[in-house]
Amino acid sequence: DAGVIQSPRHEVTEMGQEVTLRCKPISGHDYLFWYRQTMMRGLELLIYFNNNVPIDDSGMPEDRFSAKMPNASFSTLKIQPSEPRDSAVYFCASSFRTRSETQYFGPGTRLLVL
């Protein structure tokens, strides 16, 4: 079975440019999460969706960040305009409402903003 798929795996961009990260959750999973990982702050939850609806976006750092989930098999995280401090690894994870509700992570997108 395919796991969570993220693209691109690496992104290098210049400050001010728009960046779009993509995620395909595991088929049948009804929760989707976006995380950011940095050395300074560790793993932070940015936003999560249930059945394509955003439930909690309190972790989104500022208005430059937006996330959408137009259908059950696709989500995007957009940064516009990007800044050097956005450089991080961005993970997408998905889960299904079982007893453990284990989140399964994608391989991550390593973003570098110059």
Added chain:
Amino acid sequence: AQKITQTQPGMFVQEKEAVTLDCTYDTSDQSYGLFWYKQPSSGEMIFLIYQGSYDEQNATEGRYSLNFQKARKSANLVISASQLGDSAMYFCAMREVSYSGAGSYQLTFGKGTKLSVIP
């Protein structure tokens, strides 16, 4: 106060020996879940093991076991018979119920422990 505390930034273990990675947590919820993830140098986050707060027995998954001490609020990961491939960052995480929207949950991570297995 931190919700998940991993006090060991780095650990060394001899190959084939057992190692315990510490994790303490803080919550006022009665129902919660505890997870361990492994992050090798390649960067992916790999789920290892889960323990529910109402589970009476410690969780085990192959060489991984979780030493759950509810009164002490600790959920230590034990890796038996360490292998070179176990060298990685290990993260403890806790699921608490979030009463927003669908009543789902937040997953909070500790800062991790870097395990190095010595041949």
